[in-house]
Amino acid sequence: MKVARTVSSFFLLSLVLLLAACSSTPSLSTATQQVPAPEASPPASQPAPAPAPSAENKEIVLATTTSTQDSGLLDALLPEFQKQSGITVKVIAVGTGQAIKLGEEGNSDVLLVHSRKAEEEFVTKGFGINAYDVMYNQFYIVGPADDPAGIKDVQSAKDAMSRIAEKQASFVSRGDDSGTDKKEKSIWSEAQIKPEGSWYISSGQGMGETLQMADEKRAYTLTDEATFLSRKLNLEVLVQGDKSLLNPYGIIQVKSSTKPEEGMQLIQFFTGEIGQKLIGEFGKETYGKGLFVPDAKKR
Amino acid sequence: MNRVEVRNLQVSYGNKTVLAVEHASFERGRFYGIVGPSGAGKSTLLRVINLLEKPASGSLQLFGDETDLTSLSYSKGLPLQRKMGFVAQKPSMFHASVYENVSLGLRYRKREKAEIQMLVQEALDLVELSHLADQRANTLSGGEAQRIALARALVIKPKLLLLDEPTASLDPYNISIFERVIQTFHRQTNTTVLMITHNLPQARRLAQTCLFVNKGRIVEWADTDAFFNRPACIELQDFVSGRMIC
Amino acid sequence: MMTQDVWEVIWLSLQVTTVSVLIGMLLGIPTGTFLGLYTFRGKRLVVALIYTCMGLPPVLVGVVVYMLLSRYGPLGALGLLFTPEAMIIAQIVLVTPILAGLTMSAVQAKERAYWETAKSLGASPVQMMLTIVKEARGGIWSGVAAAYGRAISEVGAVMLVGGNIEHHTRVMTTAIILETRTGNFTAGLQLGLVLLAISFLFNSFLMAGVLNQMRNGRR
Known part of the structure; x- marks a missing residue:
């Protein structure tokens, strides 16, 4: 027994040490990184649009929400930015909560997120500067085609959600503290409902x-x-267009960034003429309508 | 019916024939000693009879119907298997008590608990190791373990007892006990015994009939006395006198 | 996370894993013993298959089980997707090959002499399996420990088929992912520690058992 105890305590000790070592760099290891694909570099035949020579090989980290990456928006914008500036943008696409955390810890240079409240907090706490509105997109309340709670003819999101809660129709919440999740929670609180019970599924x-x-x-x-x-599912859009279903995106520079110039270049690109045009056009080909509405302005 | 018979037995590894026995017949209650140089096929003969190895051809009759060995499945062989007891040169003890090891064959045969207790006690008494019943079997000395292996084989009262050089690695003290036990058992139970040994005096002491196996064949077969005193073939003369290079 | 929620998540992890490993043992140990003891035509293929499946990517298992259980899949009528049962099914698929493979090795590592001794003593096929399993128990227990460790720390499959639903299918690993994604690294790390502690405890119990065996063996 004595041997076993010694062995056990040895293991426990090394375990604790190991964990201590791991915990110091937890953030990047869990995030997905994306380095722009080869087509991001300018074609050799074209004359380079004269980026500052020092900016070659420059890299900045953009922490953003999964929606910008998954929708393909960044793939449409970033190659153009790299062509203009010569700056490579490494994208870390995570939930808004984690994206902001990455900014607070200085692990990213620029944030592109959509949670106005959290963004403002980020700036007031002194973690961020140069916050801009970039664009907005829409939220939908979607559900099965037979619409068991009967929300199809309801105009406001608040009333639709109230009806779902009243009928105890199943509702899947993201429950991951993301921008979308925060939006959903804000509608519930607007409707003065605390969603609870087996009908409310937090995924x-x-x-x-x-x-x-x-x-x-x-x-x-x-x-x-x-x-x-972007998904083909048997769900239908039941409520849209309500003002509370609009979803503004902000772009913010991280104050502790070591590359403020490059970060600012990226922000200027997103809020500038070309970036805004690209944002407005994005998705028209595939979905017949733009997915994001450009509305850049400094806050 | 009253005998053990092997017919048309052939065992090959690749295309090399290691054992070929046209016919061998062992009487009930007789003690046979099997001698011969290493690699002659003695062990193979015993292992085939004990259903541990499948021959290319051959049949076996064990105090009953003749059974073709080539197509014999595990389950079909079980009734035959349960008539036999086997002790190998090295005892393999299961990681359990001596009692559990000795009672294993009886438990396989689903005997009553009380009967098992009685028979195991008897067998342990026979090998003079009843004081070790609760000891873990894998902690026994070599000699003790081999005697327990013998008790484990005898407790099921086999009709045919197969011994493959069981005393080869024992000290004289344990050899003498071992020999005494099988002699007693043989005399009391009318069991047929086939015992391989390299110890010629041992074969002389124990066996009633001796077989000389060489190069995969049973070369000579005679009553022990004649076997040793008047060996017929030159090979056996060389072997008995120690001139054969084994 | 609330303390109560943490306990709920830990408890569900333990339940799902334990049930999966128990069922996996019922399937894997006899299979492994059989493969370790007997030869038959096509055995090589079966063994190769089991060894391959020991390293099955959990996510792949998750996708396949998801597609089977989906409302639009062949077993959709059972309504099992996003339930603990679905997680158990996926875990069974993951741990059974491990249990079968490691049992097979453990059985094969036992000298052929044990098999021959049991056969000579008149063991029926089933009795033979039981005897050899008992004899190879040390190796089989380490297989169980490995399977348990894999199941309880697995995340890809349970996330896919369980769905990480709060109070319903959220287990430690999926909770860790969620905490991390929402920026609560501390909470994620704490849960990770609990996970490690459980694995450690479980393995210690098993190792204590094995050591005990070995000590008894040497006495």
Whole structure:
């Protein structure tokens, strides 16, 4: 027994040490990184649009929400930015909560997120500067075609959600503290409802998975337009157009960034003429309508 | 019916024939000693009879109907298997008590608990190791373990007892006990015994009939006395006198 | 996370894993023993298959089970997707090959002499399996420990088929992912520690058992 105890305590000790070592760098390891694909570099035949020579090989980290990456928006914008500036943008696409955390810890240079309240907090706490509105997109309340709670003719999101709660129709929430999740929670509180019970399913996953689950469970959910349009599911848009279903995106520079110039270049690109035009056109080909509405302005 | 018979037995590894026995017949209650140089096929003969190895051809009759060995499945062989007891040169003890090891064959045969207790006690008494019943079998000395292996084989009262050089690695003290036990058992139960040994005096002491196996064949077969005193073939003369290079 | 929620998540993890490993043992140990003891035509293929499946990517298992259980899949009528039962099914698929493979090795590692001794003593096929399993128990227990460790720390499959639903299918690993994604690294790390502690405890119990065996063996 004595040997076993010694061995056990040795293991426990090394375990604790190991964990201590791991915990110091937890953030990047869990995030997905994306380095722009080869087509991001300018074609050799074209004359380079004269980026500052020092800016070659420059890299900045953009922490953003999964929606911008999953929808393909960044793939449409970033190659153009790199062509103009020569700056490579490494994208870390995570939930808004984690994206902001990445900014607070100085692990990213620029944030592109959509949770106005959290963004403002980020700036007032002194973590961020140069915050701009970039664009907005829409949220939908979607659900099964037979619409068991009967929300199709309801105009406001608040009333639709109240009716779902009243009928105890299944509703899948992302429950992951993301921008979309925060939007959903704000509508519930607007309707003065505390969603609880077996009808209210908190998936703790991303938008795509949550939509999938809603489809499987014939439930309602709140989704952003881009993710919804990119999936082919047996769910229908039941409520849209209400003002509370608009979803503004902000772009913010991280104050502790070591590359403020490059970060600012990226912000200027997103809020500038070319970036705004690209944002407005994005998705028209595939979905017949733009997924994001450009509305850049300094806050 | 009253005998053990082997017919048309052939065992090959690749295309090399290691054992070929046209016919061998062992009487009930007789003690046979099997001698011969290493690699002659003695062990193979015993292992085939004990259903541990499948021959290319051959049949076996064990105090009953003749059974073709080539197509014999495990389950079909079980009734035959349960008539036999086997002790190998090295005892393999299961990681359990001596009692559990000795009672295993009886438990396989689903005997009553009280009967098992009685028979195991008897067998342990026979090998003079009843004081070790609760000891873990894998902690026994070599000699003790081999005697327990013998008790484990005898407790099921086999009709045919197969011994493959069981005393080869024992000290003289344990050899003498071992020999005494099988002699007693043989005398009391009318069991047929086939015992391989390299110890010629041992074969002389125990066996009633001796077989000389060489190069995969049974070359000579005679009553022990004649076997040793008047060996017929030259090979056996060389072997008995120690001139054969084994 | 609330303390109560944490306990709920831990409890569900333990339940799902334990049930999966128990069922996996019922399937895997006899299979492994059989494969370790007997030869038959096509055995090589079966063994190769089991060894491959020991390293099955959990996510792949998750996708396949998801597609089977989906409302639009062949077993959709059972309504099992996003339930603990679905997680158990996926875990069974993951742990059974491990249990079968490691049992097979453990059985094969036992000298052929044990098999021959049991056969000579008149063991029926079933009695033979039981005897050899008992004899190879040390190796089989480490297989169980490995399977348990894999199941309880697995995340890809349970996330897919369980759905990480709060109060319903949220287990430790999926909770860790969620906490991390929402920026609560501390909570994620704490849960990770609990997970490690459980794995450690479980393995210690098993190792204590094995050591005990070995000590008894040497006495």
